[in-house]
Amino acid sequence: MKKVIIVIVTTSIFVLALIAAKIMLQPKTNDGIMQSRCLYDQPGDSIDVAFLGSSHVHCDVNTAFLWENYGIAGYDYSAAEQPLWITYFYIKELLKTQSPEVIVLDTYAPVRYKDDYQYRWLNDNLCGINMSINKLRMLEASCEMKEWTNYCPSFVNYHTRFRELGMKDLKALFEKSSERAAFKGFTPYYRCVPQQKPVDCVPAGEGITPKSEKYLIMIIDLCEEENIPLVLMATPYCYTAEDLSGFEDISAIAETSGVPFINFNNHVDEAGIDYETDFYDWSHLNYGGSIKFTAFLADILEENYELPDRRQDSKWDSWNIHAERIASGLSYDPE
Amino acid sequence: MVLEIVSIAYLLLICLGFFLIPGRFRIYLLSIASLLYVIYLDLISGAVLLGMSLLVFAGGMGIQRLKELQKKHAAAILLGVLVVLTALAVFVQKTPLLIMFIGFSFYGFQAISYLADVYLDRIAPEKNPVKMFLYLAYFPKLVSGPIERKGDFDRALEKVKTLKFWELSRLKSALIYLVYGISLKMVIADRLLVFTSRIFGAYSDYESFTLILGALFYTVEIYCDFAGYSYMAFGISKLFGIDLNINFKTPYCASNITEFWRNWHISLSSFLRDYIYIPLGGNRKGFGRKLIFVGIVFVTCGVWHDYGLNFLVWGLLHAVYSMIDNILARFGIEWLRKGIIGRILTFVSVAFAWIFFNSASLSDALEYIGHMFTCGIDPAYFSAGFLATRKDIIEFLLSIVLIVAVLVFDRLSYRDKDIFPSIISRKSVLTFCVCFFAMLFAIAVIGIYGPDYDSANFIYMQF
Numbered sequence: 086m087k088k089v090i091i092v093i094v095t096t097s098i099f100v101l102a103l104i105a106a107k108i109m110l111q112p113k114t115n116d117g118i119m120q121s122r123c124l125y126d127q128p129g130d131s132i133d134v135a136f137l138g139s140s141h142v143h144c145d146v147n148t149a150f151l152w153e154n155y156g157i158a159g160y161d162y163s164a165a166e167q168p169l170w171i172t173y174f175y176i177k178e179l180l181k182t183q184s185p186e187v188i189v190l191d192t193y194a195p196v197r198y199k200d201d202y203q204y205r206w207l208n209d210n211l212c213g214i215n216m217s218i219n220k221l222r223m224l225e226a227s228c229e230m231k232e233w234t235n236y237c238p239s240f241v242n243y244h245t246r247f248r249e250l251g252m253k254d255l256k257a258l259f260e261k262s263s264e265r266a267a268f269k270g271f272t273p274y275y276r277c278v279p280q281q282k283p284v285d286c287v288p289a290g291e292g293i294t295p296k297s298e299k300y301l302i303m304i305i306d307l308c309e310e311e312n313i314p315l316v317l318m319a320t321p322y323c324y325t326a327e328d329l330s331g332f333e334d335i336s337a338i339a340e341t342s343g344v345p346f347i348n349f350n351n352h353v354d355e356a357g358i359d360y361e362t363d364f365y366d367w368s369h370l371n372y373g374g375s376i377k378f379t380a381f382l383a384d385i386l387e388e389n390y391e392l393p394d395r396r397q398d399s400k401w402d403s404w405n406i407h408a409e410r411i412a413s414g415l416s417y418d419p420e
Numbered sequence: 421m422v423l424e425i426v427s428i429a430y431l432l433l434i435c436l437g438f439f440l441i442p443g444r445f446r447i448y449l450l451s452i453a454s455l456l457y458v459i460y461l462d463l464i465s466g467a468v469l470l471g472m473s474l475l476v477f478a479g480g481m482g483i484q485r486l487k488e489l490q491k492k493h494a495a496a497i498l499l500g501v502l503v504v505l506t507a508l509a510v511f512v513q514k515t516p517l518l519i520m521f522i523g524f525s526f527y528g529f530q531a532i533s534y535l536a537d538v539y540l541d542r543i544a545p546e547k548n549p550v551k552m553f554l555y556l557a558y559f560p561k562l563v564s565g566p567i568e569r570k571g572d573f574d575r576a577l578e579k580v581k582t583l584k585f586w587e588l589s590r591l592k593s594a595l596i597y598l599v600y601g602i603s604l605k606m607v608i609a610d611r612l613l614v615f616t617s618r619i620f621g622a623y624s625d626y627e628s629f630t631l632i633l634g635a636l637f638y639t640v641e642i643y644c645d646f647a648g649y650s651y652m653a654f655g656i657s658k659l660f661g662i663d664l665n666i667n668f669k670t671p672y673c674a675s676n677i678t679e680f681w682r683n684w685h686i687s688l689s690s691f692l693r694d695y696i697y698i699p700l701g702g703n704r705k706g707f708g709r710k711l712i713f714v715g716i717v718f719v720t721c722g723v724w725h726d727y728g729l730n731f732l733v734w735g736l737l738h739a740v741y742s743m744i745d746n747i748l749a750r751f752g753i754e755w756l757r758k759g760i761i762g763r764i765l766t767f768v769s770v771a772f773a774w775i776f777f778n779s780a781s782l783s784d785a786l787e788y789i790g791h792m793f794t795c796g797i798d799p800a801y802f803s804a805g806f807l808a809t810r811k812d813i814i815e816f817l818l819s820i821v822l823i824v825a826v827l828v829f830d831r832l833s834y835r836d837k838d839i840f841p842s843i844i845s846r847k848s849v850l851t852f853c854v855c856f857f858a859m860l861f862a863i864a865v866i867g868i869y870g871p872d873y874d875s876a877n878f879i880y881m882q883f
Contacts, residue, residue: 103864235871244865249811
């Protein structure tokens with residue numbers, strides 16, 4: 086009996102040590118990992134508008150501004166260069182615990198990136214997702230079979246971080262769920278780098294790939310099945326002629342499917358976006374730009390969808406904390 | 421077995437099947453598993469292994485039959501032809517002109533030992549071709565040994581039919597050997613490879629301190645890599661109730677080179693002793709000839725490892741070391757062969773020889789050594805190259821700590837005339853669990869695996 090107790094106790098200590106190591110070692114970047122991880126800490130059925138897609142979402146869609154000025158409980162459930170096949174499974178993951186009124190999908194990634202397997206930001210897209218059948222399907226769609234063991238379990242990928250642990254990682258051991266709940270995905274960039282406004286050009290190139298098209302249609306069908314309105318969009322950035330071909334394809338699919346597609350690059354003047362002051366780099370808006378863009382987006386959403394104002398409801402307190410943090414500059418710093 | 425997720429899954433599947441099927445079918449399951457494993461690694465190597473086992477099976481039966489017919493000379497000729505052909509194949513397949521067959525060096529020598537033992541009436545010829553195949557192809561030891569003797573293997577197989585899954589001491593032993601082996605390989609050997617590959621790959625860029633450190637790191641790396649694999653093979657085989665021979669017994673604690681070779685790659689050194697040294701005459705033909713036979717043995721050992729003058733020189737160096745040791749022993753100069761002086765001399769001699777082993781060619785090895793003694797010691801140079809970032813510093817310090825740990829474990833084991841996993845498997849449940857989980861934790865957190873590292877295969881797999 087004593088031996089059995091010893092085995093149970095030592096096994097338990099081992100498991101706890103592994104869990105602690107996992108918490109400390111897992112990356113805490115804001116390029117998708119925190120966005121997907123903190124989703125699990127959101128109160129159930131609290132997200133009214135889910136924004137999905139690439140880093141254009143979590144840099145440009147200012148969820149704090151959305152909350153403070155419109156009372157809309159938005160969440161930037163996005164990751165760097167997220168391809169549509171990952172977005173599809175992100176939506177499935179989202180719907181496990183949330184029932185959004187609207188899903189807004191940014192289409193920059195499928196328009197810009199044409200490889201069927203994209204590894205550059207795959208870690209940031211996968212690491213924050215809990216292990217499940219859905220994650221395994223996400224993995225299967227995202228990388229070749231010979232790479233599976235490099236990305237699943239995610240621990241395989243990030244265990245080497247023991248060489249770069251810092252206070253942030255130690256604090257993560259004691260972080261409460263309520264702390265993570267106050268993160269809504271929005272990651273403000275404050276730097277200002279003036280950009281050239283794109284000139285009018287003729288679409289060139291081949292448009293989106295068959296794989297992206299397949300998953301875009303799957304996303305549209307999924308939202309229809311779940312009775313969730315879907316809005317396709319493109320946030321303002323310095324696009325190219327090749328991107329325009331992609332947007333043409335997206336627009337055609339959207340029209341066929343009866344889904345709205347708003348290319349905000351065509352509405353920068355209406356939104357008041359200034360290429361001299363509102364950009365962090367050629368691809369992302371800075372904090373000032375995010376406010377202008379989000380205001381414009383929010384007006385469109387309010388005009389077309391019934392989105393409740395949650396500001397007086399205590400269930401949505403975490404959005405108040407989120408807004409306070411963004412206002413004070415105390416948010417997750419971009420790495 | 422090669423260390424991959426697929427291998428682990430395959431092993432679990434074999435274990436499951438092994439304990440679910442009736443005992444009398446287990447040998448056949450292990451044979452099929454071994455065949456599928458080698459085919460998975462390389463189809464042609466699988467075909468060669470099958471062909472080899474048939475040839476050896478027929479050869480053993482043929483030798484026995486000729487002896488029964490009082491045709492001992494014919495039996496000797498048949499033995500000689502088969503042994504020479506096999507030995508030639510073992511060495512020739514290493515030349516750059518041919519493709520190396522996986523595991524051939526190891527099971528080729530096993531085939532030779534089997535045929536010789538049949539001829540010398542040490543064992544009866546194998547009448548079951550499946551058991552013959554299993555002896556050569558048994559998957560835990562296929563890729564990097566040990567070189568098992570047929571008699572030992574048959575005795576180990578006796579328990580297989582009646583083996584029950586739940587035997588606590590066997591499972592404890594299997595697990596600790598397996599985890600210790602993986603720790604040596606994945607936590608230490610592969611970590612040191614990051615340094616040695618850089619240093620040996622660009623030795624002309626470094627000064628003496630770095631080159632000496634590279635040689636010392638490689639000395640520990642090759643031990644942890646090879647011993648790690650051997651312990652893993654032992655642990656895996658233990659799951660099936662088959663006890664393989666231990667291949668390493670704290671060799672770096674040896675006080676002289678003779679003791680070193682009694683404890684390093686024991687299966688190879690005992691093969692060379694039993695099938696080359698003793699048949700040549702051993703120490704029965706005078707001291708002078710003994711030294712010559714020792715030289716032949718180590719030259720054979722060198723070229724067995726690989727084709728290349730650097731391996732020949734490595735073998736020659738050990739031949740010279742052994743000759744010197746024999747002379748010292750003969751003339752009673754024991755102070756150089758015992759105690760701390762003996763251990764230091766032995767370790768430094770072996771470490772020096774490893775430079776030839778790890779170099780791409782003889783000229784590279786000589787240049788490495790030349791640079792090592794002429795470029796001046798400048799630790800700041802090493803710092804600039806290897807300790808530039810916080811990550812580098814942590815990796816280096818961790819490597820030092822792990823090297824000290826393995827040498828301390830070995831020293832304590834040497835004092836107890838045992839090896840570390842064997843000692844732990846006999847300790848209390850608490851000690852066992854603490855050691856087991858500590859190593860498992862180390863593998864999980866600081867093990868060298870994942871996309872940041874290349875899959876660093878076993879050094880001895882290439883032989």
